[in-house]
Amino acid sequence: RHYEEGFWLVVLAVLDSVPGGRSVGARIGIIRLAESRAASMAMCGSFRAHDVALSLLRMVSNNIGHVSTLSAQQAGLRHIIFGGSFIRDHPYTIATIASAVRFYSAGLVEPLFLRHDGFVGAIGAHVRDLPVVGNYQRMAHNLPKGPPPQRTRTETPGSS
Numbered sequence: 001r002h003y004e005e006g007f008w009l010v011v012l013a014v015l016d017s018v019p020g021g022r023s024v025g026a027r028i029g030i031i032r033l034a035e036s037r038a039a040s041m042a043m044c045g046s047f048r049a050h051d052v053a054l055s056l057l058r059m060v061s062n063n064i065g066h067v068s069t070l071s072a073q074q075a076g077l078r079h080i081i082f083g084g085s086f087i088r089d090h091p092y093t094i095a096t097i098a099s100a101v102r103f104y105s106a107g108l109v110e111p112l113f114l115r116h117d118g119f120v121g122a123i124g125a126h127v128r129d130l131p132v133v134g135n136y137q138r139m140a141h142n143l144p145k146g147p148p149p150q151r152t153r154t155e156t157p158g159s160s
Contacts (some may be wrong), residue, residue: 061093065100065111074107083114 068080080101087093094113101111 057093058096061096062100064105065097068097068111069101069104069109073105078108078111079112081112081114087113 068082071079071094082094082097087097098111098113120154
């Protein structure tokens, strides 16, 4: 980064030292580019790996919250259940996802987090053959081929 900042400062110094270099540089736009690049490089402080990792975690967690909120709103759901090793024992991630869900849904969707999610697969395998309540009376393993039936926006799962 310091090399790049120095490069642009050298470009400015060379253009200043050449007679008429400033006007030629201004005409082709190199002066503005060099000044802005040198200034942006100087304003960027040194970042620690911890800061970058925290920013990436925040970005990914907010994206997860946003996409899950959009999916829940599209399906007409009021609760989102999160689980898995990405968020297990990571309170900062849980807080960021919960904040994103509340923000993007304007408080209409509630995020829920599984504390013990190791048995979710076993429970899913157990209830796989049970009939589903509501409009979806098909068995999970006996779904018809093709796209799922379309619902209107006002219709919610389980309503007639």
